Amino acid sequence: MDDLERRVAEGLSRPAPDPGRPPEPGSPPEGLGRPPEGLGRLPEGLGRRIVAGTAARRRRRRATAAAVGCAVVAAAFPMVLGFPADGNGRGPASVSASRDGNGAGAAGPAPNGPAVVPRVLPNGDRFRAVALGRDGSVLGTAESVDDEGTVTPRRGVWLAGADGSAPARIHDTSEETLPYLWTMANGATARIWPDGETLTCLPASGNKPAHPLGEGWDGREPFYAERDLIVWWDAGEDALSVAAGCDGPVRTLPVEGTLEAFADPYAYVRAGRTMRQVDVRSGASVAIPLPAVDDPSAGFAAGPGALAWADGDTLTVQRLGPGGDRRVLHDLPYGRDDEYIGRITIGDGVVVYSASHQDRDTGAAMVYDLRTGRRSPLPGEALAVGDRLLWRDGDTYRLTR
Secondary structure, rough: HHHHHHHHHHHHEEEEEOOOOOOOOOOOOOOOOOOOOOOOOOOHHHHHHEEEEEHHHHHHOOOOOOOOOOOOOOOOOOOOOOOOOOOOOOOOEEEEEOEOOOOEOOOOEEEOOEEEOEEEEEOEEEEEEEEEOOOOEHHHHHHHEEOOEEEEEEEEEEEEEEOOOOOOOOOOOOOOOOHOOOOEEEOOOEEEEOOOEEEEEEEEOOOOOEEEEOOOOOOOOOEEEOOEEEEEEEEEOOEEHHHHOOOOOOOEOOOOOOOEEEEEEEEEEOOEEEHHHHOOOOOEEEEEEEEOOOOOOOOOOOOEEEEEEOOOOEEEEOOOOOOOOOOEEOOOOOOOOOOOEEEEEOOOEEEEEEEEEEOOEEEEEEEOOOOOEEEEEEEEEEEEEEOOEEEEOOOOOEEEE
């Protein structure tokens, strides 16, 4: 996505090409030098803002781990989030992709196994999971994949249901919004995605349409939705913003630093080597000292009783509360490969580190069991929240709890 941002920004920064002149070698794809039809004039300085944000995003979200990858889950996987062990207690039985005659995954629960969510969309594009909800629903985007595995992002926001149903398109997006769709949030009452530098919020229930949420998001920082709360950083007010659902009032909390993670009710705001754990419901906060760390390449994540961050090929997990310890893991998937973007999510008792290639349809993940200290590889990107675990298996996603 950083490469896409760079190409879009370069196109937006130069004048529109002469339609009668052949394209120059190395010029951006058709359409990047001018706004798509019907969009009118692009916002002043959008190209410069995207360029400025690319370097920071690359530092924060670069990959972290060593080579792992196969098309199907065939390796042993330990007892994590309810996976059944094999007869020797070494891990679950192999789970492989279930496909129809066209190579698309069959939706719904697999026999005696995880639910199967197909990635292949009706037009042949692939669904890319971005945000996993506690109910098992999956919010994401679409991308085309050519014969060499190179991906091209497509317009639109997609949602796969909690029952493992096939993804459905729930909202259109403009071409200029594509560089911002690197993050989404999927809470109990709201589903949120960027529309340029504006957050769009869709109530999770009822027939209300999607509409803009609050103000101040700058397109650079993550935002979060968990249970009934939505949390983001208001760059204009330089404060933490909190909303109760899409239509609830917006409150701001004056906290100095940068919003790094959220696990209801705690927002984690970092200033240098101090992370403040802020209870967004009560406003109370406590300080958590950090080791020497700049901007971790894969950022931070928070979950029940745990805070984690990854930089290079190293994952650090800080157990919170009385008696909490700090654990350090090395050799993460694609940890030293700058072409991969790393991401951390935390579920009940597990930390998931996931690496995705920026331009190709490949990735890998590692699941770390906080109870046993055991780590397990997965052959594609993965996400965890609550008691849910989602991972990519070829042209399907597998969802278990």
